[in-house]
Amino acid sequence: xxxxxxxxxxxxDDVEGLLAFDITVVVRTRDDWAxxxxxxxxxxRLLLVAExxxxxxxxxxxxxxxxxxxxxxxxGWYLTGVTVLPLYRRAGLARRLTTARLAWIFARADESxxxxxxxxxxxxxxxxxxxxxxxxxxxxxxxVRFDGGEGILFRRGATDPxxxx
Ligand SMILES: CC(C)(COP(=O)(O)OP(=O)(O)OC[C@H]1O[C@@H](n2cnc3c(N)ncnc32)[C@H](O)[C@@H]1OP(=O)(O)O)[C@@H](O)C(=O)NCCC(=O)NCCS
Numbered sequence: 001x002x003x004x005x006x007x008x009x010x011x012x013d014d015v016e017g018l019l020a021f022d023i024t025v026v027v028r029t030r031d032d033w034a035x036x037x038x039x040x041x042x043x044x045r046l047l048l049v050a051e052x053x054x055x056x057x058x059x060x061x062x063x064x065x066x067x068x069x070x071x072x073x074x075x076g077w078y079l080t081g082v083t084v085l086p087l088y089r090r091a092g093l094a095r096r097l098t099t100a101r102l103a104w105i106f107a108r109a110d111e112s113x114x115x116x117x118x119x120x121x122x123x124x125x126x127x128x129x130x131x132x133x134x135x136x137x138x139x140x141x142x143x144v145r146f147d148g149g150e151g152i153l154f155r156r157g158a159t160d161p162x163x164x165x
Contacts, residue, residue, distance in 0.1 A: 005050045005057060005093055007100055010037050014049055017056030021083055036061070046104045050084075050093045057088035060097040062105055065113075065142050073141045073153055077105040079114040082123075094126050095164055102130065106158045115141040118150040127154055131162030 010018065015033045022028070028036075040047040045063035049056050060082035067075045079101050084093050105112045114132060116123040132154035141151045156162070 005052045005088075005091075005096070007048055007050050007096055009040060010047045010049045010059065012037055014056055018049070018059060020056065020085065021059060039063075046101055048097055048100060050088075050097060052088060055085075055088075058082070058084040058093045058097060060094070060101055062101040062112075068142045070143060071138060071140045072136070073115070073138070074113070076111060076113045077109045078142075079105070079112060079127075082126075095130070098126065098130055099164065102156070110158045112156050112158075113153065114156075115144070115151050115153045117146045117148060118152050119146075119148045124152070124154075127156075129163045131156045131160045133160075 010033075012034060015030055015037070018028070018033045019030065036045070036047050039045050045061055047061050048059065050058040061080045063078065063080065065073075065075060065078045067073070079098060082094050082097055082101075102112055112132075114127055116127070118137065133156070135153045135155045137150055137152050139145060139149055139151070141153050144151065
């Protein structure tokens with residue numbers, strides 16, 4: 001099924017489909033999605049979708065974050081918001097979206113960052129396979145606070161080894 005998925009940058013016609021992702025941490029409005037698509041069109045971020053038989057089954061972003069005033073997480077190029085609709089999980093979509101986003105980041109920088117809730121083993125396993133290693137744990141990372149109280153910051157250098165891509 002994942003092989004039938006088409007990965008491509010999001011366009012405004014995708015907003016209706018993206019509204020299905022109210023399962024994400026931040027519930028996004030139509031205007032939020034439109035603004036994210038416009039930023040991507042200007043090259044300020046990458047917003048990819050995975051389309052399976054006309055359904056937006058997953059999305060993922062990559063962009064630069066400056067240092068947050070309230071915590072120690074560094075400025076840099078971050079993977080954010082990879083989310084796959086439950087019906088389409090465990091078919092390799094997140095891995096494909098993450099490999100594609102890493103290529104985009106490594107065309108701009110020699111390191112990539114990401115953070116997750118310390119309890120999110122699915123996300124941590126996914127990114128560990130892709131070469132990320134833990135840097136620090138904190139209650140808040142880039143202003144995000146975590147259910148359970150702890151998040152983990154991860155880093156991958158462009159030439160670090162990984163199992164996939
Ligand atoms: C985390 C998430 C994006 C994974 O998406 P997915 O398309 O199912 O992941 P993939 O099929 O590409 O899996 C790649 C690897 O990730 C790991 N993984 C994925 N789901 C997992 C799970 N439920 N438990 C443990 N490991 C998991 C595995 O190592 C897997 O490799 P394998 O299938 O060869 O064992 C998805 O579960 C999701 O949308 N979760 C809710 C949103 C979220 O937490 N996003 C991450 C925020 S940091």
